[in-house]
Amino acid sequence: MKAKSIKGDSPQQIAERLNRTISDGFKPTLAIVFLSIKQDREAICQLLDEKGIAIFGATTAGEFIDGDIGEESAAIMLLDIDAAFFKVSFVETGNGHTRDLARQIGEEGLKMFNNPAYIMVSGGISTDGEMIIRGIEDAMGEAVTIFGGMAGDDFTMTGTYVFTNKKCSDNALTALIIDEDRISVKGLATSGWRPVGTVRTITKSKGNVIHTIDHEPALDVVIKYMGVSKDLDGWKDVIVNVGSEFPMQLQREGRDPVLRAPLFANKTDRSLTCAGSVPQGSKIRFSLPPTFDVIDKVVAECEEIKNHDQQNGDAMIMFSCKARHLSLGPMVSDEINQVKEVWDVPLVGFFSYGEMGKATKGKHEFHNNTCSLVVLAEL
Structure with missing residues (x-):
C-alpha cells in the first residue's frame, strides 16, 4: 500500500496537486478527505469521484497533513489499497437511534470480512459518540477495533458534516470498514490531562x-x-x-x-x-491541562506501539480534539510532527469534537480532549 498526502485552499489547488500526485502512475483507490465547511465539498468530491476514487470524508475544526495546521482548507490522503480490502459505508441517522445505526454498520462489516476494523466519522453536533462505540460492539463484541472522530465546523457550532461519493449530511455516520486480515489497524488514544x-x-x-x-x-x-x-x-x-x-x-x-x-x-x-x-x-x-511534558509522553507511547505492535506503517490518521488544540496552542504542531516522525509515513488529520480509540489500558472507547492516532500497514 502506498499513501500520499496533499492539501490546498481551493478546489483548483486540490485539482492541480491531485494531478501532479498521480502523474507518476500512482493510482489511488481511496481518499481520506478532511476539510473546512467553507470549502466547496461538492467540487472536491467530484474531482475524486471522476477518477474512480472512493471517498471517506468529514468537515473539521482545523485540518493538517503535518504540523502545518490549515484553516478553512482541505487535507487529503490518497491510498492505493486493493478495493477488496475496504468499503466506505454511509448511513443517515435521521430519526433513528445512533446505537442501532452503528450496529447496522457493525453487521455490514461482518458480512464482508471475518475480521473487520472500523474508522468512523460522525456528523451532527449533539450526537452521542458513545453510542457509536456501543452499537458496533453490539454487532462485534468488545474486542473490535474502532478509531475515529466527530466532525467539526470551524468552531462555529452551526453544523458538522460527513460525506462520501455523491452523499453528504449533517446527520450521518460514515465508516471506513477495513479487512484487518489484510490491513493492520493499530493505534492509541492519549490525553495527558x-x-x-x-x-x-x-x-x-x-x-x-x-x-x-x-x-x-x-x-x-x-x-x-x-x-x-x-x-x-x-x-x-x-x-x-x-x-x-x-x-x-x-x-x-x-x-x-x-x-x-x-x-x-x-x-x-x-x-x-x-x-x-x-x-x-x-x-x-x-x-x-497537560504540561509541557505531554508531547514526550505521547511520543513515548507511540514508540512503544511501534516496538511491540506495529513496527512499520504505510499511512497515519490523527483525530485530535479541538479543545486540546485550544489548550496546547502552538505545542500541538510539535506533537503532530513528532508523532509523524515515529513511523515517518504520510499523515492526515483534523481537529474534532470527540475521538474514538484505544487507551494504553482497556478497549476502544469514546473520548474527549484526546489525541487518537491510527497506523495502517498492509500485511
Whole structure:
C-alpha cells in the first residue's frame, strides 16, 4: 500500500496537486478527505469521484497533513489499497437511534470480512459518540477495533458534516470498514490531562446531558468549582473556559479514566451537554491541562506501539480534539510532527469534537480532549 498526502485552499489547488500526485502512475483507490465547511465539498468530491476514487470524508475544526495546521482548507490522503480490502459505508441517522445505526454498520462489516476494523466519522453536533462505540460492539463484541472522530465546523457550532461519493449530511455516520486480515489497524488514544480536586458524583443525567452534580445544577457546579465567569454565555464560553481547560474524568475501576468535555450549557435548566454519555451515578474528577511534558509522553507511547505492535506503517490518521488544540496552542504542531516522525509515513488529520480509540489500558472507547492516532500497514 502506498499513501500520499496533499492539501490546498481551493478546489483548483486540490485539482492541480491531485494531478501532479498521480502523474507518476500512482493510482489511488481511496481518499481520506478532511476539510473546512467553507470549502466547496461538492467540487472536491467530484474531482475524486471522476477518477474512480472512493471517498471517506468529514468537515473539521482545523485540518493538517503535518504540523502545518490549515484553516478553512482541505487535507487529503490518497491510498492505493486493493478495493477488496475496504468499503466506505454511509448511513443517515435521521430519526433513528445512533446505537442501532452503528450496529447496522457493525453487521455490514461482518458480512464482508471475518475480521473487520472500523474508522468512523460522525456528523451532527449533539450526537452521542458513545453510542457509536456501543452499537458496533453490539454487532462485534468488545474486542473490535474502532478509531475515529466527530466532525467539526470551524468552531462555529452551526453544523458538522460527513460525506462520501455523491452523499453528504449533517446527520450521518460514515465508516471506513477495513479487512484487518489484510490491513493492520493499530493505534492509541492519549490525553495527558491530570485529575484535580475531590471525587464528585453525577446525580442526574440522561445520555450525554448532565443535569446535576452532587445534587446541584451542573452548570453552577462548574462555575463555582472552577472559578470561571458567572457570565458564562453560550456554547463558545463553555468549550473555551471549561471544555478545553477542565474536562471531567469519569473514574472506572481497573481502567484508565475517560474524559468528557461539555459542548453546550443550558442557562435555563443549568444543564451541560457533552459529546459522549455520562451515566447517572458516575464518579468524576475535574482536570488540569497537560504540561509541557505531554508531547514526550505521547511520543513515548507511540514508540512503544511501534516496538511491540506495529513496527512499520504505510499511512497515519490523527483525530485530535479541538479543545486540546485550544489548550496546547502552538505545542500541538510539535506533537503532530513528532508523532509523524515515529513511523515517518504520510499523515492526515483534523481537529474534532470527540475521538474514538484505544487507551494504553482497556478497549476502544469514546473520548474527549484526546489525541487518537491510527497506523495502517498492509500485511
